[in-house]
Amino acid sequence: MEQVYRPILKQAWNITSHFKYLWFFGLFAAVFGSAGIYNINFSVDEASNGGDWLIRAKEFFVTLGTLEWSQVIANINIWVVLLFIIMLALGFFLLWLSIVSQGALIYGAREADQGRRLFFGEVLAHGRKKFWPLLLLNLLMAVVALVILLIFSLPFLVLIFKPEYANSITSLFVAISFIILVPIGVVLSFIIRYSLIFIVNKDRSLRAALSEAWGMFKRNWLASVEMAVILWFVFLVVGIILNAIFKYLIFPIVIYVFALLTTTYVGSVLLAQITLFLVATIYLAVMFVIAAVLNVFEISSWVLFFQKLNEDEVESKIVRLAVVTLGPAQTSNLLASPVKEESMSPVKGQRAVAKKVVRRKKAKPVQEE
Structure with missing residues (x-):
């Protein structure tokens, strides 16, 4: 039998390891959850948490209703307003960079597979060109996720007005979540992935991309699920290995060095604090690099898999x-x-x-x- 998935994973790793400039896009493409995929998962999790978010929402609006807004506005500091504007601008910039990075990473993975070594600016420019359709796709998926959350959380409105029915309703809703919400989330995640690639690499409009993505998934749903399971298993193994390295090797060394500094040297408290800060900084940097590498590998795998599906070369x-x-x-x-x-x-x-x-x-x- 002709192998399908192993060559894809091998080529995806070759792209990840040889085209390191894609790591930048991989990091920022993961900031907002890879095109709304995690938004769908988040909605499923929130909808199945027993309706707690509805109770939190009720408490939030009750708190807003008790505020004296005239007094709040009168006490606003100009520096607080300035800080809010700066944070808002930074948030919009990160959103823009995340969306652009999604398109750049998908395009860069395809070009890397074809042997073209592009410049960073060229890949960024292509991602910037696809900003608006990708943004609309992300917003659409966010709305879909919100609708799913609202629809399947409506039964928990009873919890607010009739707390005595909480246990029975919660048990019923957990069952409904696994039966309905999980399949819906899985199907939508595939449609999002394929729509992204259709928009970036096939120059489709948003509507055409969604339509063709749905058709591709219907024709190849079994192979798509197999690919997702394989990637999940790969990430599971990588996660176990990394967790073991940090838990049984890195952290014991850090704790030993920290204890040694605090008990041995003069002025060691300050030295230990500096060391701890440096270790934390290095740890965060390593985590960012790992997240970027894994995201590049994942997106590259799906781009290569998409190309195989588009050429009718994938057999489940x-x-x-x-x-x-x-x-x-x-x-x-x-x-x-x-x-x-x-x-x-x-x-x-x-x-x-x-x-x-x-x-x-x-x-x-x-x-x-």
């Missing part, structure tokens, strides 16, 4: 195993995808069956005369 591993185990005919019958096998060698026939099953092209009905 489950389908390929089924073809080898059961044979082309039984696999076709099992998945309700009839395939002609005339004049096919066994290997070629198996590959054709797999491709037809994965593409899931709708056969036109034959009218009987």
